[in-house]
Amino acid sequence: MATTVNDNAGTRPGYGQLLRTRGAWTFLLPGFLARQPFAMLTIGILLLVEHTTGSYGKAGAVSATAGVAMALFAPQSGKLADRFGQARVLIPGVVVHAAAIALLITLALTDAPLWALFAAAVPAGASTPQIGPMVRARWAAKLDGSPLMPTAAAFESVTDEFTFVIGPVLATALCTGVHPAAGLITEAVLTIGGGLLFAAQRRTQPTPVRAAAGSPEKQASALSVPGVRVLAIAFLGIGSVFGGMQVSMTAFTKELGEPGLNGLMYGTFAAGNMIAGLICGAIAWRVSAQRRLLIAYPLLALATTPLWAADSLPMLGGFGLLVGLCIAPALITGYTLVEKLVPAGSRTEAFTWLTGAVGLGQAAGAAVGGKLIDTHSASTGFLVPLAGTAAALVVLLALRKALTPRGESIVAARGVGHRQSVSVD
Secondary structure: OEEEEEEOOOOOOOHHHHHOOOOHHHHHHHHHHHHHHHHHHHHHHHHHHHHHHOOHHHHHHHHHHHHHHHHHHHHHHHHHHHHHOHHHHHHHHHHHHHHHHHHHHHHHHOOOOHHHHHHHHHHHHHOOOOHHHHHHHHHHHHOOOOOOHHHHHHHHHHHHHHHHHHHHHHHHHHHHHOOOOHHHHHHHHHHHHHHHHHHOOOOOOOOOHHHOOOOOOOOOOHHHOHHHHHHHHHHHHHHHHHHHHHHHHHHHHHHOOOHHHHHHHHHHHHHHHHHHHHHHHHOOOOOOHHHHHHHHHHHHHHHOOOHHHOOOHHHHHHHHHHHHHHHHHHHHHHHHHHHHHOOHHHHHHHHHHHHHHHHHHHHHHHHHHHHHHHHOOHHHHHHHHHHHHHHHHHHHHHOHHHHOOOOEEEEEEOOOOEEEEEEOO
């Protein structure tokens, strides 16, 4: 029997302690700037293509193509970052992304055929910098085995959601108030500037796996861990919420004659996520991450139920806020479980699988939602989040045992900041 004790008695593992971690701010500040484009990409494509084609279905499909490409290529980017280092992957990636965005904008504004927009959306999505997973991997490298790791996961969820408060509002304001392509132009500029600044912070990046000669972890694939596959399916459902809400809110506000309020509606939804993330990170949990996920996910599926019945902007804002409050606990616990399930040398890849799953679910949600909206009405698009989370919940409950860290038998929390785990080898 092997016993591992993380004893931090008398110290609350809160945000203040987390942010005092040596070297944290050197990657947090440029990372925050560099991750802003992630929240602007799909809605920027959606608004631009809808403006040039007049169809939510076509706009959602092009946006979905970028999302699918991102989901498929993100894990490969994470695997390369684990092997060669984040900077060596990120620098050429941001240049390719900016070029792909420029091509997509040019094609859309010159009334190019739809197939050309689909073709341009592939490299635009595939080259999207995976800043969030890279930041999480840096936290995991610094806090390996520390009781601060759940707090870091919560902090990153809050940061992501703050990004989703700012990004859609900024993209919508630029596309509707300046020019239909202004949102994507800003996205490309932020990608280059923020990405290069983040890549320059080499001291805090995790050590590439290939540098650890003879390590048995260096050939392990994150997707070979059953728990990662289950989490990816759960995150697909979460992505369907983001995609379905995005396209449906855009159509709903336009249907009511208030297209400029789309960013505010989506920002309210993201603000709920951010508030819940702050609360989750401030709590010293006595309940395991696995059990928290099995409680949070059903609540998320339940919260999406009344969305389709909203008939006014205040009602939609209220329902959106409720859904946002239920997303953060599921996201945070999922990312926290990665630190327990996956070897250190594969964590960037694991985080990108989950982020890619969100992107894929978001793409599918936008495409299906856009088709429903074109065929029926804006309200029918809100059925997508319900269907996506319900389907993922069934899989999550059926395969919940895969989320138990290998060899773990008991995890006991004894007061705030004191955690003892006992594992049997």
